[in-house]
Amino acid sequence: MIDKNTDIRSLIDETIRSIRSKTDFSADTGIILGTGLGALVKEIDTVLVIDYNDIPHFPLATVEFHSGKLIFGSISGKSVIAMQGRFHYYEGYSMQEITYPVRILKELGVKNLIISNACGSMNPLIPKGSLMLIEDHINLLGDNPLIGRHDSRMGPRFPDMSRPWNPGLIEKCEQIALSLGIKIYKGVYAAMSGPSLETRAEYRFLRAIGADAVGMSTVPENIVANQLGMIVLGISIITDECYPESLKEASIEEIIATAEKAEPYLTALTKTLISKL
DSSP states (O other): OOOTTSOHHHHHHHHHHHHHTTOOOOOSEEEEEOTTOGGGGGGSEEEEEEEGGGSTTOOOOOSTTOOOEEEEEEETTEEEEEEESOOOGGGTOOHHHHHHHHHHHHHTTOOEEEEEEEEEEOOTTSOTTOEEEEEEEEEOSSOOTTOSOOOGGGOOSSOOOSSOSOHHHHHHHHHHHHHHTOOEEEEEEEEOOOSSOOOHHHHHHHHHTTOSEEESSSHHHHHHHHHTTOEEEEEEEEEEEOOGGGOOOOOHHHHHHHHHHHHHHHHHHHHHHHHHO
C-alpha cells in the first residue's frame, strides 16, 4: 500500500523501469478517462497497451465500468498516453494511490493533462447530457494527496491553486466547441467521497457554497498535476440532474447511458483540442 509515509520516489523509479523495459514511448499529452468515457480509446492509433496489473505499484481498477489499461499511441498525429480507467477514494485506496498514475504520466513526459469525468449537476442552467469545462473546484473529500512525507523532487510542498484548471485551455476548448457546434458550459466541480450519492440537503449545501456539479474523482489528480507543474484541463459530462425539489431516484445504468450518448461530443472536442496542442 502507498500511504502518507511511503517513499513514493523509489516506487516511481521501479514503475518507470518496468514500463521502459517495454517501450521508450513518451508523450506531451495525457488523458484520464472517467466513467462511461472509455470509447475515446477507439480514436487512438495504438502503439502499446499495458494492463494496470502488469505495472508495478499501480492500483487495480475495481469499478466494473473502468477497464484498467495504460494506452500509448497518437490522436490527430499527436502522441498521447491514456488511462482507460481511474481510481477512487471510495474504492478504499489512499490519496497517494489514487494519484500515483499522474506522477507516472509526468515521468513519461506528459506536460498537458486532460481529465474527464461523469458528474451530476446542481445548476438548472447546466442540464443532463451537457459538457462542462471545470473552471474551479471544491475539495470535500476530507483528505489531500499531498499530506504526509514530502520529496522536493516531486514539486513544492505548497503548490499554488489559484488557477488549477488552465484558463488558456478552457478558452481554447470554448472556441473549438463553437466551431464544432457543440454547446458547452463552464462551472465549479465539487468532489465528494461517495460511493453513496448525495441527499437533498447535501445538494442544497453544495449549490449554496458555489458548486455547479458534483462527482467522486478528479480533484486529487488535479492537485498532484498542479504540484508537478502540469497544464490541466477538466471536462465533465453531466449525467444526472441533482435538483433537490425535483430529485428522482438515481440509476447507475441511466447515468452510464447518458455518458455514452454525450461521449461523441467529448471525443470530437478532445480530438480537435489535441491536434492544436
